């Protein structure tokens with residue numbers, strides 16, 4: 001099997017150099033071979049991979065102009081320098097194989113000076129590009145640039161349907177300013193005859209704002225954006241976690257789903273919470289035994305602003321003493337099979353997912 005994997009990996013590499021193919025065709029075939037290889041590795045539970053990841057999150061931003069209520073930056077997490085183009089370029093071996101790149105991070109990407117050159121690099125490799133922004137810095141000039149570069153998705157963080165809630169959470173952003181920027185983005189996209197970027201409002205659901213979700217969906221429809229994306233606040237805000245009020249949260253999610261259906265808007269919901277203590281205490285084993293496991297460690301590489309890598313935002317540094325590695329000290333190509341990655345894949349493949357995976361709200365991806 002190892003030999004077959006090696007041959008498929010070689011085929012992907014060769015496609016990228018085939019002189020008879022255009023660049024677009026080279027990339028198309030390399031990704032196709034890589035996707036097939038990954039599928040086989042996943043089915044067989046391979047833990048040292050010859051396939052490359054499909055998704056990459058690059059924390060290009062390390063600073064922000066806001067201090068939102070729930071954000072790590074407000075709770076004492078250190079800021080970091082924004083990345084330079086060279087820091088993005090060091091991952092060039094990955095780009096030909098990636099489906100999607102998300103250049104965001106723990107800060108505001110629109111503050112990153114060399115963001116346009118970075119976006120251009122991703123688009124040159126045919127990557128779909130989507131990122132999060134607080135929307136405060138979307139000037140007409142920047143909007144036109146994002147449309148011209150063909151950026152695929154922009155998620156604009158918007159945590160309340162009313163001025164009062166929005167400005168309390170997203171301090172010191174102005175509700176009217178961000179709304180005007182979103183309207184301008186939709187207007188310029190129409191004027192330029194562009195279909196992209198698709199725009200979504202992104203709401204972090206907390207117990208103090210979740211009741212505004214149906215109204216936010218209404219607002220999104222009025223603005224003409226494509227959808228609303230919601231995620232639960234992390235355990236950084238224990239009292240605000242929707243998991244503490246499953247019945248109230250589910251009522252908001254159900255109402256929001258109905259409003260979105262009526263308005264024909266995409267609504268990306270985190271999924272209903274278990275409402276009884278029985279189902280709340282047994283979710284993971286049930287999921288693992290039913291074959292529903294997390295495939296992030298086979299699919300996704302996240303690079304933190306300080307160069308640390310991991311499969312997702314819940315893990316950083318080491319797991320059981322096994323290091324995921326750092327791009328400043330290790331060749332980026334080697335990080336995908338670092339001891340931390342291999343160890344995590346081994347635990348998940350052995351149906352022994354670590355605690356951090358067992359409590360993850362995203363653990364719904366199917367293995368095949």
Ligand SMILES: C[S@@+](CC[C@H](N)C(=O)[O-])C[C@H]1O[C@@H](n2cnc3c(N)ncnc32)[C@H](O)[C@@H]1O
Pocket residue numbers: 064070071072104105106107108109132133134155156157202204231232233234236237
């Ligand atoms: C860290 S921000 C960076 C991008 C940009 N500055 C923004 O606000 O969209 C990325 C996303 O994480 C969300 N976020 C911030 N703190 C969070 C938390 N404690 N739990 C869950 N999501 C959070 C933000 O609202 C935003 O949608």
Ligand code: SF4
Pocket residue numbers: 064065066067068071072073074106107108134157170
């Ligand atoms: S705008 Fe984004 S990065 Fe900045 S403080 Fe708010 S959530 Fe954090």
